[in-house]
Amino acid sequence: MAGRNEETLGDLTLLGNQHTKYLDHYSPDVLEPIDNLHSGRDYFVKFNCPEFTSLCPKTGQPDFATIYISYIPDKKIVESKSLKLYLFSFRNHGDFHEDCVNTIMDDLIKLLDPRYIEVWGKFTPRGGLSIDPYCNYGKPGTKYEQMAEHRLMNHDMYPEKVDNR
Amino acid sequence: MAGRNEETLGDLTLLGNQHTKYLDHYSPDVLEPIDNLHSGRDYFVKFNCPEFTSLCPKTGQPDFATIYISYIPDKKIVESKSLKLYLFSFRNHGDFHEDCVNTIMDDLIKLLDPRYIEVWGKFTPRGGLSIDPYCNYGKPGTKYEQMAEHRLMNHDMYPEKVDNR
Amino acid sequence: MAGRNEETLGDLTLLGNQHTKYLDHYSPDVLEPIDNLHSGRDYFVKFNCPEFTSLCPKTGQPDFATIYISYIPDKKIVESKSLKLYLFSFRNHGDFHEDCVNTIMDDLIKLLDPRYIEVWGKFTPRGGLSIDPYCNYGKPGTKYEQMAEHRLMNHDMYPEKVDNR
C-alpha cells in the first residue's frame, strides 16, 4: 500500500506551515479534520497530551493536566497539529476541570462525528487534592452507545498511585 | 462553550476565600455542592487525596492514608476546597480504617445524591500490616445499583505490590 | 457519624495491650473478630502482609512471602493485631506454599464466616523459581459463590514481572 499522497493529505492548512498562530482564547474553530482511509474497520486512535494548561475560573491561577483522548473514527480523523493548537487555546481560558474535559469531547464530537470517543484529564493537585474527570460517548442508536456504557461501568478500577510528589 | 460564570460558580463560600478555618473535629457540614453542568451525560470525577490522616480509636496514634474517591454525579458535584476541609476534619477523629471509608461515602451520598460512588482507602502499615478498605454504592432501583455490584465483584484483582518501604 | 466507642470496640484483648505474646507455633486460636458496623453493605477489606515467614516442611529452611488477604465481611471483621499474631505463628511452622494459603483462608472462614474471601501468597524464589498460590471462596448457595468462580476465572492475567532481583 502506498503512503498518503497529495489527495489523501487534503487541504491541511497547519501541518508543515511555519506561520502557525497560537491563539490567545478558547478557539474550537482551529480544529481540522482529514479523511479516514480505513473507515471500513473499527480502530482506535489515542492522543497523549501532557502539556495542557488552563486557568481557574475563580482565582485565575494556572492549572496543569495530562489529557488522554481516545476515539474510533468514522469518516474523519483529526489532524494532530490542529488538535495541538486547539488545546493550546485553553491556555488563558478559565474553567473547572470537570468542564474542560466535557468541552473538549463536545468539540471533537462536533468536528468528527466519531463512532466512539473518550477524554480523561489528570490534573496536578490544588490544596493537596487532585481531580481526574473522565467522560465518554458512543453514537446514539448504535452499538457504540452500549460500548460507552460498558467502558464507563468498568472505568478506572485501578487508580494510579498518587502521592503529590 | 464559555467557561463558568458567576451564575454557574454559584454561592461558593470557600474557594478563593482567605479566611479558611481548619476545623478541629469531624465536620460533615463543611461540604458544599455546586451545579453539575453536564447532567445529561454520565461521567466520572475522581479525587486523589494522599494527605488523609486520622487517629486510632483505641490507642490514639495517628493513621495515614491515601483516599481515592470516584463518582458519577447527578445534579451536583462537590466543590473541591470544601472536600479538602471535610477530609481535614478527620485529623483529630478516632475511628477504624474500615469505618472511615464508609463514613466518607455516606456523607457524600447525603450531600450529592450521586448516581454512583466509590471510596478506597490505602493506609500505611501498623504492626507490619496495612489495611485498604473499599466501599461503593449505586442509586437503588437504577442501573447504577447493578454497576456497583459489578465493580465490587471485579474489585482489585491485581493488588499493588506492598513491601512496607 | 461518631467514631467507634467502647461498645463497638468490644472486648478486644490485643489492640493496645502491651503484654502481647508472640507464639512459637501455629495458633489459629489467637484470631479475634469484632463487629462489622456496615453489614448492610457489601464492601472489601484488604490486608497487605509483606512480613510473612514459614519453614519448608522437608528441609527446614525459611520461606518468605507477601500475603494479600481480601474479603467482604458479613457480621464480623477481623481485628488487625490478632491477624498479625496469627500470621506470626507460622514462623516456626513447616508447610508447602500451596498449603499455607489454603490454611490461612480456612482459618479466616471459620472465624468470620465472610461473604467472600481470597488469599494470595507471593513467595521469594527457591532454586530460581518462585511460587504464588491463590485461593478464594464465596459462601455456598449465595451470589458470592458465583463471584468466587468469576474471580478465579479472571485471576492474574497480567503476571507481575519477576527477575529474581
Add this chain to the structure above:
Amino acid sequence: MAGRNEETLGDLTLLGNQHTKYLDHYSPDVLEPIDNLHSGRDYFVKFNCPEFTSLCPKTGQPDFATIYISYIPDKKIVESKSLKLYLFSFRNHGDFHEDCVNTIMDDLIKLLDPRYIEVWGKFTPRGGLSIDPYCNYGKPGTKYEQMAEHRLMNHDMYPEKVDNR
C-alpha cells in the same frame, strides 16, 4: 517432543543467512511464513518491536514508534527475521501513524490468514502530542470476529502515563 528439524524449519531464506539485504523502500514481499506446529490449539504470539521508524508524509521528518503485534495463528506463523526486515522497509516510507498500523496488519493478514490479529503503535511526540493507533481483526464469520469486537470494546482503559520525558 523433539525440537524443530529440517522439515519443520522449512525453506527459510533469511534466518541465519549472512547476505541479508536491508531494503530501502516499503516491501511487504519480504515477509516469510513457516508452518504452525500447534494449529490444533488457539494460542497467542506477540512481537515487541521498539525499533520502528518511518517518515512524515508531509514534512519528511522521521517518526519513531514501538509496535506491538499479537496474533492467533492458523496454519502459518511469521518467521521473525523476515518480520524484522519488513518493518525495516518503512524506514524511508512516508505515512501517517494511523495508516502505518493499518498497513502492517493488512500485510500480515494477507501473509498468514490468521484467526485473530492486532497491531498497536506507540509513537514519540510531535508538537507535544503523541499518537497511539490500535487496530485488530478476527476472521470473518468465525468466533474470532466476535473476539476482535470484544477486545476493541475493552481496549486500553488504563492509558499508560505519558509525560514526554
Add this chain to the structure above:
Amino acid sequence: MAGRNEETLGDLTLLGNQHTKYLDHYSPDVLEPIDNLHSGRDYFVKFNCPEFTSLCPKTGQPDFATIYISYIPDKKIVESKSLKLYLFSFRNHGDFHEDCVNTIMDDLIKLLDPRYIEVWGKFTPRGGLSIDPYCNYGKPGTKYEQMAEHRLMNHDMYPEKVDNR
C-alpha cells in the same frame, strides 16, 4: 491444620536431595507430582521462572526467557524442584519460542491432568524484536474449557512496555 507430614510429602526423590543431577538434554521424565491436599477447591498455583534458556534450532545461539506457568490442580501438583530440573533440561535443546511454550504445557498436562493451565514465555530480543508466546488449556468437556477460551479472548490487552534496554 497440621503441616505436611511424611505421608503427604510422599516419595519425593529430589527435594532436599544433594545428589541432584542436571540433565544435558530435554527430559520430561524428570517431572514429579505430589498430592494436592485441597482438591475439593479450585485454586491457582503460579510459577515464575526467570532463568529459562534454550538454543535457536537454526543458528545454535542461546535464547533467554522468563516463563510464567499458572494452573488449577486436580489431583496432583508439581513438585517445584522437579520443575526446575525439567526447565533446566531445555538448556541445550534447540527449538523456536512458539514451540517451547507449547511443549512445556503439553508435558505438564500429561503429568498432572490439571483442570486448567497456561504458559507464557517472554523472551529477550533477537534482531531488535522479542517474541512472547502464550498458550492455555482447559480440561475438555468441563467448564475449564470455557475458562481457557475466556482467558485467551482477554489475553494481554495491556502489553508491557518494551524498549530493549
Add this chain to the structure above:
Amino acid sequence: MAGRNEETLGDLTLLGNQHTKYLDHYSPDVLEPIDNLHSGRDYFVKFNCPEFTSLCPKTGQPDFATIYISYIPDKKIVESKSLKLYLFSFRNHGDFHEDCVNTIMDDLIKLLDPRYIEVWGKFTPRGGLSIDPYCNYGKPGTKYEQMAEHRLMNHDMYPEKVDNR
C-alpha cells in the same frame, strides 16, 4: 523552639491573601523575601517547580519544564507564594530554554544575595530533542564560589533516562 510569630512572618503581602493577581508578563518585582531565622548555619532550601511554562521566542509555541531551584540562604529566604507568582509570569514570555534558567537565577541572586544558588530546567521535547540547562553561582570571594565550581564540575554525571514517552 516556638514557631514563626507575627514578627518573624514579617510583611508578607501574598501568603494567605485571596486577592492574588496573576500577572500577564515577566515580573521579577513580584518576588518577596522573608528573614532567614537560621543564618548562623549553612543549609539548603530546594524548590521543585513542575508547572513552569513559557513561549518560544521565534515560533510562539508553548514550552513546558520542571524547574529545580536550590540555594543556601544568607539573610533572606524567598517566600514561596511570591516565587510561584514570579514563575507564573513567564507564561506569556518568549525566551530560549538556556536564557530562562539564567534569568531566574539572576533575579533570585538580586533578591536574596544568597551564599549559593543553582537552577536546573528540564524541558519537554521539541522535534524529538529535549534541552536541560543548568546554571549555578557562589558569592564571589567566598568559599561558596569554589562550591559552585565544584558542583559544576560534577554536574549530572548520570543523565536520567529519557525516551520521549
Add this chain to the structure above:
Amino acid sequence: MAGRNEETLGDLTLLGNQHTKYLDHYSPDVLEPIDNLHSGRDYFVKFNCPEFTSLCPKTGQPDFATIYISYIPDKKIVESKSLKLYLFSFRNHGDFHEDCVNTIMDDLIKLLDPRYIEVWGKFTPRGGLSIDPYCNYGKPGTKYEQMAEHRLMNHDMYPEKVDNR
C-alpha cells in the same frame, strides 16, 4: 555477642508501654536517649519518617512531609518510639518548612550530642511548588565539622523527579 539485656535496654519508658500519650503540642522533652553500645566505632543510623505532618503558621492548613534523619552517634542513640512521639508533637504546630527541619535537628543535637547529624524534609506541594529543606551539623572543632561542610557542598546534585502526581 548477646543481644540487649535489661541493663543495656536501660530505663526506657515508652517502648512496649501501652499507656502511650500522644501529645497535642510541640514537645521536645518526650525524646529519650539510650546507650550506644558501639561508641568505639563511627557508624550511621538513619530514620525514614514518611508520616510527618505540621500546620502552616499563616493559614493553618496542614502540611505533609517525609523526614529523613541520619546521624553518627557518640555516647547515645535515640530510642525510636520516643522519636515517633516527638515527631507526632508537630501535628498541631505551625511553622515554615525551613524552620521545622532546623528545629528537629537542634532538638536532637541537644539530646544526643551526636558526632554528625543531618535532617532532610521533603514536603508535598502547595500552589504547585514543593519545598525540600536540608540542614546538617558536625561537632565543632572535630573532623565531623569538616564532614558536614563536605556533605553540604555535595548535597542533592541529582534532584528526584517531581511531577506533583
Add this chain to the structure above:
Amino acid sequence: MAGRNEETLGDLTLLGNQHTKYLDHYSPDVLEPIDNLHSGRDYFVKFNCPEFTSLCPKTGQPDFATIYISYIPDKKIVESKSLKLYLFSFRNHGDFHEDCVNTIMDDLIKLLDPRYIEVWGKFTPRGGLSIDPYCNYGKPGTKYEQMAEHRLMNHDMYPEKVDNR
C-alpha cells in the same frame, strides 16, 4: 531581563522554517551556532536525543540509540533544530557505535569551540549485548581539561539496570 530579540536570535535559517530538508547522508555542515548570551558564566546545556539511528558498517542493519550531549558553552551555543537535522543525517550512515559518539563530539567541538563537552550513546542490543560509548573533552590548557579528566575518572560508576526488555 527581556527575552531574545531579532538581534540575539541572529540569522537562524532553520528554526520556524517550513522548508526543512532532511538530508540523506552524514552532513556536519547543517549545524548552526547562535550567540551565548551568558558567556560570563560557566553553565551546562544538555540535549536528550532518544531518536538516533544509524546503520551497521558491516551488515547494513539499523542501529538505535539514545544520545546524551552535555556541554559548557564559550561564545556559541548550538541551535537545537540544526542539531536535530545533523543527528538525522546519520540515518543512512554506517559506523560502529564507538565511532559515532566520537564523530558527534568532534563535529560539535569544531562548530562551538566549547569549554567542555561530553557525548554518551546508549544503544539497543545486538546479539544480546548492548554498547554504551562515552567520550568527553575540555579545552586544552584550561581548567576544563582537568574537568574532563575528572569526569572520565568518575564516569558511570552505577550502571543502569539492563535486561534487554
Add this chain to the structure above:
Amino acid sequence: MAGRNEETLGDLTLLGNQHTKYLDHYSPDVLEPIDNLHSGRDYFVKFNCPEFTSLCPKTGQPDFATIYISYIPDKKIVESKSLKLYLFSFRNHGDFHEDCVNTIMDDLIKLLDPRYIEVWGKFTPRGGLSIDPYCNYGKPGTKYEQMAEHRLMNHDMYPEKVDNR
C-alpha cells in the same frame, strides 16, 4: 583459566550438603571461609540478603530487613551457604537494629580478616518509622582504614524514597 577444582573448593561442609541444619539461636560458628584465589588484587564482593529477620529485644515482635554486605577480601572469602545459615540464626534472636548490623560486621571481621567491609540494614517500619543502620571498617594501619572513613563521610547522600507502602 580453569574453574575451581577439589583443592580450591576446599573442605566445604555445607554447600551441596542435604543435611543442612537450621539453627534456632544466634550461631556465628556456622560461618565458613574459603580461599580467595585473587588475593593479589583488590576487588569487591557484595551480598544482597532480603530475607533477614530477628526479634525485638523488648517486645518480642519480629523485625524484617534487607541486609547488604560488601567487602574486599584478603586471604579468605565467605562461603555463601554458611553466610545464609548464619543470618538465619538471628531468626529467634532479640536485638536492636543498630546492634544487629554491628554484630554481623564484627563476626565477619573475625572470620575473614578482610581488607575492608561494610554492612547496611534496611528494616521495615515500626510505628511509622523505619531504621537503616550502616557500619563499616578498614584494616587498622592500612589504606583501607582511610577508605572506611572516606566511605562513611560520603554515605547515603541520596536516601531512597520511603513511603511505608
Add this chain to the structure above:
Amino acid sequence: MAGRNEETLGDLTLLGNQHTKYLDHYSPDVLEPIDNLHSGRDYFVKFNCPEFTSLCPKTGQPDFATIYISYIPDKKIVESKSLKLYLFSFRNHGDFHEDCVNTIMDDLIKLLDPRYIEVWGKFTPRGGLSIDPYCNYGKPGTKYEQMAEHRLMNHDMYPEKVDNR
C-alpha cells in the same frame, strides 16, 4: 568523517558471518580485537550483558547474571560479536561468581591491554542470597592505576534495592 571502511573494519571473522559456532567449553581464544580509531583520546566503552549463564562448580546447577564490562581502550577495542561468543563459552563452565568476573577481566586485559577496565557481575539469588562481585584494573605505573584505586574506593555506595522478586 567517513564511517569505517574495509581497512578499519580489519579481518573480522565473526561479524556478519553466518557460520557462527557456539562453543561448548570456556574459550578465551574466540575473542577478537579491532583497531581503536580514537586512541588519541581517553573514552569509555561499556557492554551490558544480561544473558550470562554458567554452572556452580560444586552442584552443577546453572547460575545467571548480568555482566557489566566497562573499559578505556588503548590501541584495540573488542569486537562485540566475539565478546558475545566468549561469554557464551561459560555456559557449561563451572566456577564461583567471584572467580567468573576475575577471569573475564583477566582475559580482556590479555587481549586488549586496555588503559582501564572493570567488570561487575550481578547474579540471581541462591538460597535467598545473591552475590555481586566487582573487580577493576588500571595499567600499572600509569595514572590509570590510580584511577582503578579511586573507583574501587568509591564503588557501589548506593546498592540497588534487591527483594528477590
